[in-house]
Amino acid sequence: MSSTFDTVANIIAETCDIERDKIKPESHAIDDLGIDSLDFLDIAFAIDKAFGIKLPLEQWTQEVNDGKATTEQYFVLKNLCERIDSLVAAKGAA
Amino acid sequence: MRLEYFQLIDRITALNLAEKTINTEAIVPAESTIFEGHFPGYPLMPGVLLIESMAQTAGWLVVALNKFERMPFLAALKEVKLRTFVQPGARLSLSGRLLHDGSGFAVTEAQGTVEGKTVCEAEITFRVTPFPNSEFRRFMTEFADRVAFPKEAVANG
Numbered sequence: 001m002s003s004t005f006d007t008v009a010n011i012i013a014e015t016c017d018i019e020r021d022k023i024k025p026e027s028h029a030i031d032d033l034g035i036d037s038l039d040f041l042d043i044a045f046a047i048d049k050a051f052g053i054k055l056p057l058e059q060w061t062q063e064v065n066d067g068k069a070t071t072e073q074y075f076v077l078k079n080l081c082e083r084i085d086s087l088v089a090a091k092g093a094a
Numbered sequence: 095m096r097l098e099y100f101q102l103i104d105r106i107t108a109l110n111l112a113e114k115t116i117n118t119e120a121i122v123p124a125e126s127t128i129f130e131g132h133f134p135g136y137p138l139m140p141g142v143l144l145i146e147s148m149a150q151t152a153g154w155l156v157v158a159l160n161k162f163e164r165m166p167f168l169a170a171l172k173e174v175k176l177r178t179f180v181q182p183g184a185r186l187s188l189s190g191r192l193l194h195d196g197s198g199f200a201v202t203e204a205q206g207t208v209e210g211k212t213v214c215e216a217e218i219t220f221r222v223t224p225f226p227n228s229e230f231r232r233f234m235t236e237f238a239d240r241v242a243f244p245k246e247a248v249a250n251g
Binding site: 038041042044045048049054055056057058059061 | 169170194195196197198199201219221
């Protein structure tokens with residue numbers, strides 16, 4: 001997870017011009033780092049490329065809108081990284 | 095090119111769903127009220143319309159890859175370069191390529207040439223969503239015929 005976090009944090013720092021030191025595993029991408037949905041497309045693009053996956057953003061958004069999930073489950077970085085690891089593992093198992 | 099209808103390409107000349115590429119062409123009108131303002135005595139195709147030409151080219155590719163089930167909406171531009179003036183009457187050849195098919199978004203690159211010389215290029219990101227209503231989808235399906243969209247490519251793809 002730590003290397004996943006480092007990769008994601010570096011992507012966020014570079015994409016959104018946020019100081020790397022301010023990006024923590026506990027940071028909420030939206031509430032703490034102020035990343036908006038358009039910037040998150042850039043981040044998702046970079047994450048997809050870096051890990052060879054496709055973040056299911058539409059599914060996550062739908063679940064949040066339907067009240068079936070909270071934004072914390074997907075956008076707190078340690079949780080996001082866990083989901084990235086799961087997607088990478090699922091891809092490797094396929 | 096029908097500027098008054100915001101139709102910035104005339105026809106799709108090639109569509110390759112396997113390679114995820116598209117080619118289009120457009121003739122810049124010899125006359126348009128746009129040129130009365132841009133610019134008096136020195137008519138030029140506005141750069142924003144060159145960008146729109148590239149966006150429509152790449153956009154039709156995204157429509158094709160989504161088999162007319164989803165619509166791309168312009169979201170972001172990067173690395174935009176407008177290299178040369180384009181004048182009324184010019185024949186624009188445009189090309190687009192999918193760089194990434196994301197969840198609810200697509201990243202593409204496009205460029206335009208005139209007489210083999212690159213005049214514009216950009217990386218274009220679209221939000222890609224289901225059509226908001228059936229009327230819109232029907233409009234796009236009909237519009238596709240006007241730009242010679244090769245529907246058989248989608249049916250067979």
